[in-house]
Amino acid sequence: EPEVTQTPSHQVTQMGQEVILRCVPISNHLYFYWYRQILGQKVEFLVSFYNNEISEKSEIFDDQFSVERPDGSNFTLKIRSTKLEDSAMYFCASSGVLSGGADTITDTQYFGPGTRLTVL
Amino acid sequence: AQSVTQLGSHVSVSEGALVLLRCNYSSSVPPYLFWYVQYPNQGLQLLLKYTSAATLVKGINGFEAEFKKSETSFHLTKPSAHMSDAAEYFCAVSDEWGNTPLVFGKGTRLSVIA
Numbered sequence: 606e607p608e609v610t611q612t613p614s615h616q617v618t619q620m621g622q623e624v625i626l627r628c629v630p631i632s633n634h635l636y637f638y639w640y641r642q643i644l645g646q647k648v649e650f651l652v653s654f655y656n657n658e659i660s661e662k663s664e665i666f667d668d669q670f671s672v673e674r675p676d677g678s679n680f681t682l683k684i685r686s687t688k689l690e691d692s693a694m695y696f697c698a699s700s701g702v703l704s705g706g707a708d709t710i711t712d713t714q715y716f717g718p719g720t721r722l723t724v725l
Numbered sequence: 726a727q728s729v730t731q732l733g734s735h736v737s738v739s740e741g742a743l744v745l746l747r748c749n750y751s752s753s754v755p756p757y758l759f760w761y762v763q764y765p766n767q768g769l770q771l772l773l774k775y776t777s778a779a780t781l782v783k784g785i786n787g788f789e790a791e792f793k794k795s796e797t798s799f800h801l802t803k804p805s806a807h808m809s810d811a812a813e814y815f816c817a818v819s820d821e822w823g824n825t826p827l828v829f830g831k832g833t834r835l836s837v838i839a
Contacts, residue, residue, distance in 0.1 A: 640829075648769075
């Protein structure tokens with residue numbers, strides 16, 4: 606069964622450093638998302654991406670964050686200058702498949718296993 | 726704006742006992758509701774979803790949930806707990822079906838005691 610994969614599983618970085626979290630969505634999906642979960646808190650939406658551009662973003666997704674789909678398979682989240690409060694589990698998700706009639710089938714969001722980011 | 730409240734961050738049941746995980750939502754429009762499960766070191770997996778077709782929704786692994794508009798609830802149940810059900814369970818809401826952001830609850834960790 607197709608699945609979303611994420612690398613690395615755990616990333617440790619120093620405050621102020623740049624990090625890139627990588628995701629490989631399910632191959633025929635059209636919509637991509639990043640969510641995060643700070644320890645003990647809710648899973649929160651960060652950003653969604655469709656047709657090579659951001660379709661929606663939350664207040665959390667400020668200028669420190671950026672997303673990119675550099676090739677046909679990867680979807681990345683970059684944090685330019687990490688802060689202590691960026692420490693969290695980051696989840697990637699994908700959804701949406703074109704039907705035979707070129708309409709998008711709205712469907713379940715499939716999540717990856719997450720990357721635990723620790724900022725020291 | 727939507728929100729989700731999951732009562733109980735940790736629920737413990739005996740093997741074979743009823744599982745009841747509570748979820749209440751707030752939404753200004755008819756909601757779409759989801760339950761996801763996360764096993765250790767794995768991603769969030771969809772258990773079931775409510776999309777207004779039927780108020781009682783059956784999902785995978787014997788779980789079901791009932792949408793009660795009057796109570797703004799979408800509680801998850803399973804008649805008989807199995808050891809393999811031990812996991813973290815997340816309730817989520819969206820105001821549109823499909824490719825839109827989900828709003829999650831804080832999650833409930835289910836422990837199953839032999």
